[in-house]
Amino acid sequence: MTPADYDFLRGLLKERSGLDLSADKQYLVESRLVPLARRVGLSGIPDLVLKMKGGAAALITDVVEAMTTNETFFFRDKVPFDHLNGTMLPALLPARAARRSLRIWSAASSTGQEPYSIAMCLKEKAAELAGWRIEIVATDLSQEVLEKSRAGIYSQFEVQRGLPIQLLVKYFTQKGELWQINADIRAMVQHRQLNLLQDFSQLGKFDIIFCRNVLIYFDLATKLSIFERLAKVMEPDGMLMLGAAETVVGVTDAFRPYPDRRGLYQPNPTRGARPLLGGVQPALKIVAAR
């Protein structure tokens, strides 16, 4: 790959998905895109870039998807689900008792292990939540991971990563060598394709947002833009759960850390009108990819 091809791909990925590749990630691009080029009958990355410059929209979508990292597993990192069961639900269920509804968003939900882990936590409280309307919205940029998530079918390896055996037995059905999460849990999760760089105000307001292990791929200005917009779709007493390597600290004061709960944040009621990164305007010009 020539330096010019790499620069073109970096620019395109930043614009389409927010992925902020440093100057030394050629190996990553090659490891993901050479197999893709071969699959579509092209000789390599130079050919791929040529086709993309010619405006091959479907190919551009494939390239953007191939460059996403979809690593996930059930009850990933454990702590967020301890916070869900031990802090978020105990605070929010009494607060929502009058309207008996709860809206949860798994932003960047990948192949579904995160939203389904949330759904199982709520299903475990079925008696307490009888008559409640529970909405779990799972979104991701990648159509491919969303398809897998909708199907809810996982390999033996995937169900062995993080999922307690009692929950496997209770909520999954074995299909040959695979396991499918049961229809009642699948029905708790609505899937939608959504790029976090784009406007998501149409999703409505949420009580809980899990936005984990996706912001790490973005630059500061993109993180800031996403935090500002997440704050706008969150109820004033809502809660935001970030990934272990992610924080709002030093990026925005739209959220403030929840005391003694690592990775958990709430909208900041006392924030000023201005974001902390005064003057930085994220480049959010999106060219329609699909």
Ligand SMILES: C[S@@+](CC[C@H](N)C(=O)[O-])C[C@H]1O[C@@H](n2cnc3c(N)ncnc32)[C@H](O)[C@@H]1O
């Ligand atoms: C590493 S996975 C995280 C999955 C899950 N949240 C977890 O923590 O286990 C990151 C996901 O972010 C998605 N993603 C990347 N860029 C995105 C964007 N601009 N908008 C929405 N999703 C994006 C990828 O497709 C991928 O499925």
